[in-house]
Amino acid sequence: MLEIKNLHASVLDIDDSEILTGIDMKVNKGEVHAIMGPNGSGKSTLANVLMGRFDYLVSEGDITLDGESIIELRPDQRAHLGMFLAFQYPAEIPGVRPWQFLKTALDSKAESRGEDKMSVRNFSKLFDEKVEAVGINPNLVKRSLNEGFSGGEKKRNEMLQLEVLQPSLAILDETDSGLDVDALRIVAEGVNSMRSPARSFIVVTHYQRLLNYITPDVVHILVAGKIVKTGGPELALEVEKDGYNEYLSATGANV
């Protein structure tokens, strides 16, 4: 279970740059939470802070995973605990093959847990299977990681990693943005097939349409670094209809 308590975060080395202004959230095992909110409200910042990105300073509050604080952990340590972030803007890494990268990632996770590394043969099989499942052009994964990938291809590649690494807590930051209808369905099917009592999801999205496929247990509205409303799936429909105006005026935020 993930618990976020009164989380305040700002940009390291920039004074008065608080972006997250006190977030509280509880994600139980097996649940899917959706986070919606206007541009610039802090959704990606929250995702990055959860994953341990260095350039944010947590000035107040705590994040616990199964009761243990993870605030002091590095991103790799959080990954080893089963956390995963599908990036809104995945980085391009020249010369690194997706295959090689994922094998290394899987190996370091296994190593940190004292488990055996997957054999190259088994990994190759798994990899090819997942490449087909997420509908990535097999030629693409022979190229450099994300380099020159289209927006949609990058998102599919994030899904590929999600499916191979099988995390217990997956944060998807706008993985549905910029996707065509088929790709959107693949993302939804991926998430739905991975849904299990032991795994939770935090899905950041701007669009109700994704939530037609993935029915969330809980929907949060994030405005100006705070969760201003929490509800069931119907909340997403409301937002789709009415926008964020009522919350914006309430927080005095100006977008």
Add this chain to the structure above:
Amino acid sequence: MTNQNTISRESDLSGGEYKWGFVTDVETDLAPKGLSEDIVRLISAKKEEPGWLLDWRLKAYRHWVSLYESEGEPDWAMIDYPDVDFQDIYYYAAPKGTNEAPKNLDDVDPEMLETFEKLGIPLQERAALAGVAVDAVFDSISVATTMEKQLGELGIIFCSFSEAVKNHPDLVKKYLGSVVPYTDNFYAALNAAVFSDGSFAYIPPGVRCPIELMTYFRINTEGSGQFERTLIVADAGAYVSYLEGCTAPFRKTSQLHAATVELVAHDDSEIKYSTIQNWFPGTPEGEGGVYNFVTKRGRADKNAKISWTQVETGSAITWKYPSVILRGDNSVGEFFSVALANNHQQADTGTKMIHIGKNTKSTIVSKGISAGKGNNTYRGQVQIMPGAENAVNHTQCDSLLVGDQCGAHTVPYIEVRNPTARLEHEASTSKVSDDQLFYLMARGLSEEEAHHMIITGWSRDVIKELPFEFALEASQLLKVSLEGAVG
């Protein structure tokens, strides 16, 4: 080298210290320190060389003395080090009792074999299994040569330089100094005067050498210089791939290394020359380390091709510009380089492509990585001579900075004397970005693994040019060499 062998070495490299920093306790036969005509004569006598070679050495020595007295060491490179005291160096150090190079492995000092074992050199029958013929130079004397027989059946000669002088004097006499004359530069003159040993290879016309030839060089004796000389000749239509590895033990005093390599590629032949240079880089505080001053040059005749591929991770100072003289029409020259400078290392390296023949083509891919307080300079020269109709050069020159105390410099010289030439030059400087690091770490890679992956990926265009087992080793070396620079 078997893959197995290379892979097991990979797992050994986790310690982070300079792994090759052990000293072998072999009794060494030293000539007195210092350089003089007598020392040159002594080296030549110890090696029972013919008169013409002694004469050549002496001419080189006198030339060196005149350079030393007039200009001293060359100072145009972007490297900074205390003057070398040339009288405080041993110019001849041979393991005792090996005045005669051993005939087979049983004659080799077991301790020396163990050293090679630690280096991961497949000296024994592993070599045959792996398809690598190894010529290992231990300080000055060549210790053992494997697979000579199999090669002999094809008419291929692969032996130590001294053996070549004894057994193939005509070939040596014909080609020695033909590409790098002793008058070429200060260090080339020094090397010609006092070179101790090195490798020699000759591939007869039309023969494709079926295995990769490899030499491992190592400096062992404290305060000794190493001056090896390599000569590779591919006769018309021949092909050879040659690998060179270099290590030196941990020493707080600096060691001088001044090597010369000459390649002769006759019509329609091809020579592929790969180097992994891992001489001791000095301590992280900048003490000791090898001063590596190397002259490497090849001559490509009609339709011939010469490729230099180098991964330079070692040495405190690197001064090295493997070059190709594109003399014949349609000849091709290539230079692929990754040079890493960490801590206090300084590398000034690059290439020269001299286009003389028509339709000659050269490719330069240089990747410089600077970390810690390291300084990396690419210095390249492309020269198109008046007769070189339709010459083509493509140069790509990339720098990667790790941290903010290091430096990267690019110094291209271009001289075009024929208007039909086409030259392209691309250059870039990048840093390992926080986005890249966070992306990889969020997937579970440690900061060090992430850096390593970004850097080897960035170097991929060069590393992929190396034979497979060398590519693995190169990637591991980059990793080890960067330890301490990140994290």
